[in-house]
Every structure is written in structure tokens, then in C-alpha cells.
Amino acid sequence: MRALARAITLVERRDPAVRELQQALRDRVRPAYVVGFTGAPGTGKSTIVDGLISLLRKQERSVAVIATDPNSPFTGGAILGDRIRMQRHALDPKVFIRSMGARGHLGGLSLAAREAIRLLGAFGFDPVILETVGVGQSELEVAAVADTTVVVLTPNLGDGVQMIKAGILEIADIFVVNKSDLEGHKRVALELRGMLNLSPKAAWRPPIIATAAVRQEGIEELWAAIEAHRKHLETTGRASAQAEKRLKDETAEVVAEVARERARDALGEDSKLSQRLLQDGTPYEVADEILRNHIMNSE
Ligand SMILES: Nc1nc2c(ncn2[C@@H]2O[C@H](COP(=O)(O)OP(=O)(O)OP(=O)(O)O)[C@@H](O)[C@H]2O)c(=O)[nH]1
Ligand SMILES: [Mg+2]
Structure with a gap:
């Protein structure tokens, strides 16, 4: 774990040693399945991810989380405290949690994040979960890196689904309406369904999953949807096409x-x-x- 944490720090600093490291690990690299979470601030992404970690740990899987903050120049855990509600997993050696700033690289999800994902795969973490606040271009960048992209919405969306940013419908493989303990969640899901019905027919129809992450409700359904999407990518050959594109x-x-x-x-x-x-x-x-x-x- 220490070695991994240090390696990721090298990656973040863009240290030249990274090149040798990545090459040395080449034979160990088993690409991790990458699940991206994006959505407006405060929609409950971290709470959902925390729930997923618990579920995956019951299945004896090692899970890594990289939280990127496009607004933060800080890196290496500086924003962990507040933004990431996964502290209860902090001492579990099969759980690796790291926050990364989006320094350099045009403010985007940096090359460092991609390289960190590769390292995490080499160290046996699978899946790797990416959490990013959906501001600016960040959700598009997450979608470019993730195998499955989950967009998180909530009932208190202001003007309803109209508030959904352009481009979101295209990148989402799965929609989550979180905070379904609050009023209005059915309406959000209905409006969203309506919008999805208007978009051109595709081989994969993004499911809409209701969760109440604070109560750990809907998390199993969400994981089942992620697994279903993964199967879809594998059976349609899109998994290898995506891997090629990412490389x-x-x-x-x-x-x-x-x-x-x-x-x-x-x-x-x-x-x-x-x-x-x-x-x-x-x-x-x-x-x-x-x-x-x-x-x-x-x-
Ligand atoms: N009522 C209700 N509140 C929730 C639910 N899930 C999360 N919250 C609350 O929503 C607030 C934000 O949760 P986070 O998980 O930090 O949200 P986030 O999307 O990760 O936030 P950022 O990383 O800051 O964008 C917290 O106060 C949570 O307790 C839910 O299912 N129902
Ligand atoms: Mg968060």
C-alpha cells in the first residue's frame, strides 16, 4: 500500500521515474474495470461510492477510489476530509482512496489519473472508481476514461430535468436518482425517462436507478446495473474498442x-x-x- 501510494505521488509529480515504473509493472497490468461517477456538487456521489465499497468488500474485492476535483489545485489527500465520505474504509488495506487535483493538463482529468488507474490495476485493485464533481468539462473527461459512467441526479434539481446539462444524456451509461427518500424523485425519474425516449435508439438504454445512499438503499441494484453494462460492453466487442481508444x-x-x-x-x-x-x-x-x-x- 505504501509503495502504491508513493508510486501515485510520483505519477502526480510527473516524475521521470514513472516511466520505468510503468514499464516494470507491465506484465502485472491487469486493467481494472473503471466506473466513473459524476454529477452536480452534493448529489451524494461520495455517499453512493461509500455504499458500493461496502458491497464490494463483502464480495472480497479490492476497491480503489480516485476523487478528482476540477476546482482544486490540491492533490494527495488535501481535500479528503470534507469531500469524501468514505473514512470508515480508511483502515481497510483492500480499499485505496486518494484524491487528486486536476492540475495542469488544461484543468482536465489529468494524465496522472490515467496512470494512477493503471498502477491500481497492477496492484490488484478492481474496480477503480472515479468520482468527480460535474462542473466544466469534467464529466466528459470522466466518460472518456471510465468503462461505465454513472451520472447522479437528485430530486431537488431546481427546474427539474431541464437542469441537466447538455451532453450528459450522451455520456451516461447509468443514471442514478439519489436521495429517493426525498419528495420529487419519481418526477425526476419520469422526466428523465421522457428525455431518454426522445433520444435515438441505441444498443444500450441507460437504466435509471433510484438510491437512498444514506440508507444504503438501491446500492445493490446499482452494482447489478454496472455489471450488466460491463457484460454489454464485452458481448458487443465495445470493451476492446474502448480499451484501444483509451490507450x-x-x-x-x-x-x-x-x-x-x-x-x-x-x-x-x-x-x-x-x-x-x-x-x-x-x-x-x-x-x-x-x-x-x-x-x-x-x-
Ligand atoms: N436525504 C438524503 N441525503 C443524502 C443522500 N445521500 C447523500 N446525502 C447527503 O447529501 C450530502 C452530500 O453528500 P456527498 O456524498 O458528499 O455528495 P457528493 O456528490 O459526493 O458531493 P461533492 O463531492 O461535494 O460534489 C450529504 O449531506 C449527504 O449526507 C440520500 O440518499 N438522501
Ligand atoms: Mg464527493
């Missing part, structure tokens, strides 16, 4: 990261390139030169 995305991110670093070095203060850039006033020619001389032809 390509990750590779592209590594390329971008290396290129960005070299460009920053090449543009260091007082460098000739930076002087030219300032004279020129636009980035294109200097960018071409950096690509040619500092990225393609450098070791």
Missing part, C-alpha cells in the same frame, strides 16, 4: 506532455527563440521551429 488517448497525452515540456525549455528566458517570438508576435513560425528542432530531432 491511444493516453499515448497522445504523453506526446503532448513531452512536447509541452520541451517547448517550454526551448522558450526559456533569454533564449533566441523567445526573443524571436516577441519580435514576431505570433506563435506559428516559432512553434514550427520548436517542433522541427526541439521535438523531432532531440533525444
